[in-house]
Amino acid sequence: MTGSTPRDPRPGWWQDAVIYQVYPRSFADGDGDGVGDLAGLLDRLPYLASLGVDGIWMTPFQPSPQVDQGYDVSDYCGVDPLFGTMEQFDKLLEAAHAMGLRIFLDVVPNHCSSEHPLFQAAVASGPGSPERAMFHFENGGDGGAPPNNWQSVFGGRAWSRVNPGSDSGREWYLHLFSPEQPDWNWRNPAVGDYFEGVLRFWFDKGVDGLRIDVAHALFKADGLPDAEGTDAVVNGLRSNPKVSDQEDVHEVYRHWRRIADSYSPSRVLVGEVNLAPGRAARYTRHDEMHQAFAFAFVKLGWDAAAWAAVGTELEVARRTHGAPPTWALENHDISRSVTRFGGGERGALRARAGLLAILGLPGGAYIYQGQELNLPDVEVPLHARADPMWTRGGVSRDGARVPLPWTTAPDNTYGFSPAAAAQPWLPTPASWGSLSVEAHRSDPGSTLHLVTTALALRKQLIEKEIFSPNDASAWHVHDTGLLICERGEQILLAVNMGGEPSRLPGGSVLLASFPLTPEGLLPPDSAAWILKDQP
Known part of the structure; x- marks a missing residue:
């Protein structure tokens, strides 16, 4: 086993953990070839520790032809030379654990590379x-x-x-994805045996958990019958119930849970289950996966009624199946929230408020790299787009994957690569330096400072048992567009999605995404955590 695994005295630590998603090829370039790598990530680990997150999830860095930026895996138990070596990964794992950071990796069990x-x-x-x-x-x-x-x-x-x-x-x-990504046949027990070896390889190394890509697919309907709907580019696997959410898949995760629980401490399984809340929650029953992303929430726009409706659905699912939601507003597959919430200054304010909101909700939360910098989508030139979804389906995810800006330096990478490095694998815009880590650090009112403050406060509230992952949530919307989520007995989360400053319910404001007005009102496009007045 590589290094020591961080131990948390609280059972079920993952239920309210905050995990930072690292997209390695766009995080930090250590060798100057224009592609992020393990050396760059190792160098920037102190930054992640300084944020106050509990761990990081790394998208694939295993050997791959990179047709789908690593999700076409040709060797599940190696490191692609593009990203470094296994020795570098071992050093990364050891260093992360020494800083109290857990490491989650991607496993892609639905399909592999055609070069596997x-x-x-x-x-x-x-x-x-x-x-x-x-x-x-x-x-x-x-x-x-x-x-x-x-x-x-x-x-x-x-x-x-x-x-x-x-x-x-x-x-x-x-192949449910590109022709270079053939689907495994999970009705063959030999496939399950193969992936058990993959899980044990990484768990034996000391990896703390696995995020399971397209976890609800794996099994296809018997006989492979025709589908009724064919609009897969827009609706993904949901457009065809014949290719996902088959009952057989649950036995796979029961078996994987037994494997995860056989380690000390137990390893964690996190599912990418892009289904309606009631269906997705079934994957987190007590003997299956520990978490599943709240996908119904990830894709929301700036709409108080929609947030309340989805939040209520997720609460019903929690009560039915027991696992608290796992909140996120961004990942490498969807438009960034600044852009999705309207773009420009208003989109930035809303994204900042949305991030504070999910960090205040009961359950775990995931932050996508650059979200703490309020990065918007980038309009990547047509000739530079690398996403296979663009070349085959006319939809590009490249705009959310542009390399992270670290410094205000007026070069072509803004600190992503060493000096005199190759051009980054996706071009960075001229405005990128003003959004960099360096720029945020020098501004006490920045989103980066808000995130570190929120995470520190969150830990305090957890220690005082004011925040519990099992807090019930009750959602409602005022006529003014003020969204309220009551979590547990002591905390209110307020998000002003209306057009005018709004009066808050009684209590003490613990943290707000934007200063209150002189009259104590919450401005539009702002969020606040409120400690309720106690009788």
Whole structure:
């Protein structure tokens, strides 16, 4: 095992932990090739520790052809030379633990790279072989038609010919994402055995948890029947119930939970389960995963009624299945909240308020890198876009993945890379320096300072048992557009989504995203934590 694993005396520490998502290729470039790496992340670990987060989640850095920026994995138990070496990862893990930071990694069990040795062996072995049974190979219909009408989330059909040079060949393989990402066949027990080895490899190293990519997919409907809806680029896997949320998948996570619990301390499983709250919560029953992202919340706009409706749904799901929500407003797959909430100064105020809001809600929270800097989406030039979703489906996620600005230096990377480095893998805009870590540190009113203050206060409230992850939440909206979430017995969360300053309920304001008016009103596009007056 690498290094010592941080221990928290509180059982279930993850239930209210705040985790910082690192997108390694855009976080910090240590070797100057224009791509972020493990050396850069290791160098910047003190910054993450200074924020007050409990740990970091790293998106894939394993060997990959990088067709989908690492989510096309060719070796689940290695490190891509683009990012460094396993020795560097071991040093990173040890250093993080020494700073009290836990490390969560991505595991991608729905699909792999078409360059994965097991898929290459399957193609070479031919129909009916045990190697082929690890994936979904099917004969197509008459006239060269694919086996069914399923669509890829990235655009186009979800099937590709085994022999792409043949227009008449009947053999196809399934890929819910790009053709370079064939889906595993989870109805074959050999696939489950393979991934048990993957989990144990990283858990044995001392990794604290795994975030499970597209956790609700894995099993497809028996017989692979046609879908009724085909708008997968817009609605993702939700457009086709035949490819996800099959009952068989739950036994996988029961088995994985037993594996996670066999370690001391127990490792944590976090699911990317992009389903309605009631369905997603089923993946966090007591013997399955520890957490699942509250996806119904991640994609919200600036709408008090929608926030209250989704918050109420999530509370019902918590009461039904027991696990508190895991809150987030951003990740590497969606538009940043500054842009999603209207852009410009107003979008920045709203994003700042939204971030304070999720840090005040009961349960865990995830911050996406740069969210603490209030970064907006970047309009990446067409020629520079790298997202396969853009080339196949006309939707680009590159704008939320532009390398992080660290300094105000007027160079081409703003401290992302060493001096005289290669151009960053996605271009940085000229305004990037004014949004950098350095710029935020010099401004006591910055979002970075708000985040560090909020996280420190959050820890104090947890220690005093004023914040509990199991606090019930009650949501309502005033006529003025003031959103109120009552958490537990002592705390109110207020977000002014109306157009005028709003009077707050009685109590003491512990923290606000923007100063109150001289009359003590909460300005529009602002949030506050309030300690209720006690009788």
